[in-house]
Amino acid sequence: MSISSFLTKKFLKSLFFPSHNRGEALPKGLIRLLKKQPGFWDLPELPEIGSPLSSSGLINDAQKSIAKKFNTKKCFFGVNGASGLIQSGIIAIANPGEYILMPRNVHVSVIKACALQNIIPIFFDVEFSLETGHYMPITKKWFTSVFNNLDFEKKRIVGVILVSPYYQGYSTDLEPLIKICHQHNLPVLVDEAHGSYFLFCENLNLPKSALRSNADLVVHSLHKSLNGLTQTAVIWHNGNLVEEKNLIKSINLLQTTSPNSLLLSSCEESIKDWLNKDSLDKYKKRILEAKKIFRELKKREIPLIETQDPLKIVLKTSEVGIDGFTADRFFYKNGLIAELPEMMTLTFCLGFSKQKDFIFLFHRLWKKLLIHTKKHHHLKAIKPPFRLLQTPEIPIGVAWRSKTYSVPLAESLGKISGDIICPYPPGIPLIVPGERIDKERIAWIETQSSYNKDLLNSYIRVLHN
Numbered sequence: 233m234s235i236s237s238f239l240t241k242k243f244l245k246s247l248f249f250p251s252h253n254r255g256e257a258l259p260k261g262l263i264r265l266l267k268k269q270p271g272f273w274d275l276p277e278l279p280e281i282g283s284p285l286s287s288s289g290l291i292n293d294a295q296k297s298i299a300k301k302f303n304t305k306k307c308f309f310g311v312n313g314a315s316g317l318i319q320s321g322i323i324a325i326a327n328p329g330e331y332i333l334m335p336r337n338v339h340v341s342v343i344k345a346c347a348l349q350n351i352i353p354i355f356f357d358v359e360f361s362l363e364t365g366h367y368m369p370i371t372k373k374w375f376t377s378v379f380n381n382l383d384f385e386k387k388r389i390v391g392v393i394l395v396s397p398y399y400q401g402y403s404t405d406l407e408p409l410i411k412i413c414h415q416h417n418l419p420v421l422v423d424e425a426h427g428s429y430f431l432f433c434e435n436l437n438l439p440k441s442a443l444r445s446n447a448d449l450v451v452h453s454l455h456k457s458l459n460g461l462t463q464t465a466v467i468w469h470n471g472n473l474v475e476e477k478n479l480i481k482s483i484n485l486l487q488t489t490s491p492n493s494l495l496l497s498s499c500e501e502s503i504k505d506w507l508n509k510d511s512l513d514k515y516k517k518r519i520l521e522a523k524k525i526f527r528e529l530k531k532r533e534i535p536l537i538e539t540q541d542p543l544k545i546v547l548k549t550s551e552v553g554i555d556g557f558t559a560d561r562f563f564y565k566n567g568l569i570a571e572l573p574e575m576m577t578l579t580f581c582l583g584f585s586k587q588k589d590f591i592f593l594f595h596r597l598w599k600k601l602l603i604h605t606k607k608h609h610h611l612k613a614i615k616p617p618f619r620l621l622q623t624p625e626i627p628i629g630v631a632w633r634s635k636t637y638s639v640p641l642a643e644s645l646g647k648i649s650g651d652i653i654c655p656y657p658p659g660i661p662l663i664v665p666g667e668r669i670d671k672e673r674i675a676w677i678e679t680q681s682s683y684n685k686d687l688l689n690s691y692i693r694v695l696h697n
């Protein structure tokens with residue numbers, strides 16, 4: 233089968249990213265464009281259009297008017313996902329050899345940018361729930377103790393990365409954390425890939441957007457949490473701690489010289505659609521419907537975890553002795569395609585289209601799952617074994633560039649990793665280049681992979697002694 237024929241395959245329910253639900257919730261402006269002769273719209277950087285970094289043209293106009301609307305200094309569209317813009321943001325903040333403080337559960341794109349530029353991550357651990365197997369939002373108390381343990385004398389820390397919300401929708405109260413960073417004169421980049429729409433909706437009891445919490449750089453994945461096509465993203469710039477010329481330089485460093493005109497138009501349309509009153513009312517309705525779906529499923533005694541993102545349905549499969557990977561295979565076989573299987577849970581994304589019949593279908597399949605699936609007796613989450621603060625033993629960029637050889641993971645104990653070990657989703661790195669592989673981490677990975685055989689490549693590249 234060719235890729236193009238697979239792309240037309242129908243599923244009963246597509247509960248994954250992108251959030252436009254296979255076109256159903258694409259903005260009208262983009263639908264109009266897509267109805268034209270196929271490919272007609274595939275234009276190069278003509279002077280009238282320009283690019284995200286040009287000082288004139290329609291893209292520049294759109295970015296300027298959107299930034300003005302949100303009272304920020306600048307915003308830039310991106311066509312290599314939130315990943316690409318997060319990486320540009322990091323390179324704008326730090327030079328090679330400088331340190332950035334970040335939670336252990338950052339997205340893998342952060343680690344790749346650090347490896348590329350030899351920017352050294354100082355990882356801080358994050359509270360973990362044994363009940364759900366998920367990282368918890370960061371409290372002010374936790375963050376203060378992280379800061380109290382930092383050695384500012386020995387390490388040139390130049391910035392902080394925060395992630396909120398997480399994949400499952402847990403959201404951190406960012407403002408007090410950003411305040412602590414600013415008291416130390418440190419700029420903050422917030423990876424808000426999963427929370428773009430928080431910026432547009434008031435009065436729905438959604439988390440306060442990072443942009444409204446004084447972050448210096450905020451990255452939104454427009455295909456994950458607005459109605460953009462895959463790869464669309466935006467970075468917002470505020471405050472005086474990140475120099476604009478550095479940001480522009482680093483976007484330019486990583487951006488293709490041929491950004492796709494359809495994707496750039498999708499960036500514009502997906503944001504502007506939420507500024508249109510009628511569309512916004514429709515989306516608000518979808519969010520309220522999502523809250524209702526949650527309540528109805530709870531009433532039917534389906535074990536769900538409530539997070540701050542109503543568009544995520546987090547099914548706690550472990551409650552009935554079923555791991556999330558087994559449940560995922562079951563739902564997939566029955567046409568309900570989820571987004572994120574984990575050991576204890578399975579997360580579904582409702583997206584922005586109307587989810588007709590969802591409650592009925594979900595309930596029916598849940599009952600079938602209970603009858604037909606073998607249960608585990610001892611399904612238990614184990615906290616990933618990290619210290620409160622941890623820096624790779626060898627600078628990440630050096631380890632990344634070193635000569636390595638491949639060994640089975642089980643034989644890598646005590647060696648220095650030249651690899652990123654990072655199951656996707658959720659795309660959180662367990663071992664990064666320059667870290668020594670300890671027995672706790674191997675044990676942790678082995679436990680996880682007994683539930684998910686594909687979870688990791690069982691070989692790892694390590695440095696020669």
Ligand SMILES: Cc1ncc(COP(=O)(O)O)c(C=O)c1O
Pocket residue numbers: 312313314315316339341395398399423425426453454456463464465658659
């Ligand atoms: C927290 C987080 N940040 C960033 C990204 C990258 O987003 P994108 O796929 O738009 O590059 C992801 C992707 O899964 C993510 O989960």
